[in-house]
Amino acid sequence: MSVGETFDLVILGGGCAGLSLAYRLAQHDRPPRTLIIDPRSEYTNDRTWCGWPVTTHPFQDDVRARWHRLTLHTHQASTTVESRRYPYEMLEAERFYARTLEAIDAHPCITRHQGRAVAIEDREDGVTVTLEDGETIQARFGVDTRPHPQPLSSPWLWQDFAGINVRADNMPQSAELMDFRVGDDPHADIDFLYVLPYAPDQALFEWTRFGRPPTDPATLERALEDHLEVRFGAGCWQALRRETGTLPMAPPTRTAGRSMVVAGAYGGSMRAATGYAFHAIQRWADDCAAALLAGHPPVGARPGRILPHLDHIFMSTLARHPERAPELYQLLFEKAPTDRLIRFLSGVPSARDTLSVMNTLPWAPLIKSTIRHALPHKM
Ligand SMILES: Cc1cc2nc3c(=O)[nH]c(=O)nc-3n(C[C@H](O)[C@H](O)[C@H](O)COP(=O)(O)OP(=O)(O)OC[C@H]3O[C@@H](n4cnc5c(N)ncnc54)[C@H](O)[C@@H]3O)c2cc1C
Structure with missing residues (x-):
């Protein structure tokens, strides 16, 4: 196929979402004729994906490590939760890229094209995508997965993080999802450490911050390095790999056309x-x-009807009372039944899961303060 022809589908962005979709299409003999546009000249091990596989996915064989127990630390207490059903899992991007690109590149109906989309004409009868070099692509349907960072306003926060895969002796053997003991100013941004040991002498350490405006991840990388120097001793640890990220903890700003x-x-x-x-x-x-x-048009994500409202209330509280973050997470982990909490955090709770998780938090004051914040002149 050549970029000059009209495609059934054009995918803007060949990252996690674009390749995940194309990989599924590549499992079939005659999928829609698809073009993936991405400016990358190479794929590197640029991120590590972790989370709970509440629903299955085709990359199970690529999972690097799994943990059934996770610990959360605050200055006041430590809580360990355990799930036999939903182990927390870690998947390195390089394995995902290798598997998806091999299948996609072998398929005669799916083409990758290196380019940067700069303009889209979105009509009832199709899309025209203009690339940076002036080339145009015609397709019946499009899926746009390009990042779209925007300034955030209250109550939404940035999640900035710096991670280092560390080799050292005396590596902790338990996975620590959130260690709030590293944050020294409770009224500043919300800082915590995330530690995932995946070999006897290796672990992924990540320094994470929720705040607004965003923090330069280089600042967090320095904080993490200082922590590692104290934890393992000066010069007694080795950085095997590094990653940084800045993610908006906010609802999507774009909708389907x-x-x-x-x-x-x-x-x-x-x-x-x-x-x-x-x-x-x-x-x-x-x-x-x-x-x-x-044979239908592509569909967008379905974030659910209730969860975005609960997220708004929760984020409003974190934004105005960052000092309460350790206490709120501690309550969630201590009081909510673990599998229900995991389904809730993963975005696929049943109604009972949601009620059960809601019962663990002091929602009445949270909702009241959110309303007070939203209607400052009436309260
Ligand atoms: C370092 C890091 C670690 C993360 N860890 C986790 C985790 O542990 N668990 C989790 O659930 N999530 C995690 N995330 C969040 C999220 O899962 C990832 O960002 C994920 O890659 C998002 O997939 P995506 O396809 O939306 O974006 P991406 O994977 O970023 O793909 C977007 C693609 O669009 C391309 N692009 C950009 N501009 C253009 C353009 N103009 N035209 C065409 N293409 C364009 C980019 O080159 C890129 O390939 C992490 C994110 C980062 C950055």
């Missing part, structure tokens, strides 16, 4: 209250591929 849907972390698959997106992207890719293979 006429023939183009939005998808991916910036298209409704990222949970505002957590920043988790990988498993939601996998669920969306299943739905979208099923629609396309049945």
Whole structure:
């Protein structure tokens, strides 16, 4: 296929969402004729995806490590939760890229094209995508997974993080989801450490911050290095790999057009209250591929009706009372039944899961203060 022809589908962005969708299409003999546009010249091990596989995905064999027990530390207490059913899992991007690109590149109906989309004409009868070099692409439908960072306003926060895969002796052997003991100023941004040991002498350490405006991840990388120097001793640890990220803990800013849907972390698959997106992207890719293979238009992500409202209330509280973050997370982990909490955090709770999790938090004051904040002149 050549970029000059008209495609059934154009996918803007060949990252997690774009490749997840194309990989599913590549499992079939005659999928829609698809073009993936991405400016990358190479794929590197640029991120590590972690989360709970509450719903299954086709990359189980690529999972690097799984943990059934997770610990949360605050200055006041430590809580360990355990789930036999939903182990927390870690998948390195390089394995995902290798598997998806091999299948996609072997398929005669799916083409990758290196380019940067700069303009989209979205009509009832199709889309025209203009690339940076002036080339145009015609397709019947489009899926736009490009990142779309926007300034955030209250109550939404940025999640900034710096991670280092560390090799050292005396590595902790338990996975620590949130260690709030590293944050020294409770009234500043919300800082915590995340530690995932995946070999006897290796672990992924991540320094994470929720705040607004965003923090330069280089600042967090320095904080993490200082922590590692104290923890293991000066010069007694080795950095094997580094990653940084800045994610908006906010609802999507774009919506579907006429023939183009939005998808991916910036298209409704990222949970505002957590920043988790990988498993939601996998669920969306299943739905979208099923629609396309049945001859229907592509579909966007379905964030649910209640969760965005609960996320708004929770984020309002974190934004105005960052000092309460450790206490609120501690309550969630201590009081909520673990599997129900995992389904809730993963964005696929039953009604009973949601009620059960809501019961653990002091929602009445949270809602009251959210309303007071939203209606400052009336309260
Ligand atoms: C370092 C890091 C770690 C993360 N860890 C986790 C985690 O542990 N768990 C979790 O659930 N989520 C995690 N996330 C969040 C989220 O899952 C990832 O960001 C995920 O890659 C989002 O997938 P995506 O397809 O929306 O975006 P991406 O994977 O970023 O793909 C977007 C693609 O669009 C391309 N692009 C950009 N501009 C254009 C353009 N103009 N035209 C065409 N293409 C364009 C980019 O090159 C890129 O390939 C992490 C994010 C980062 C950055």
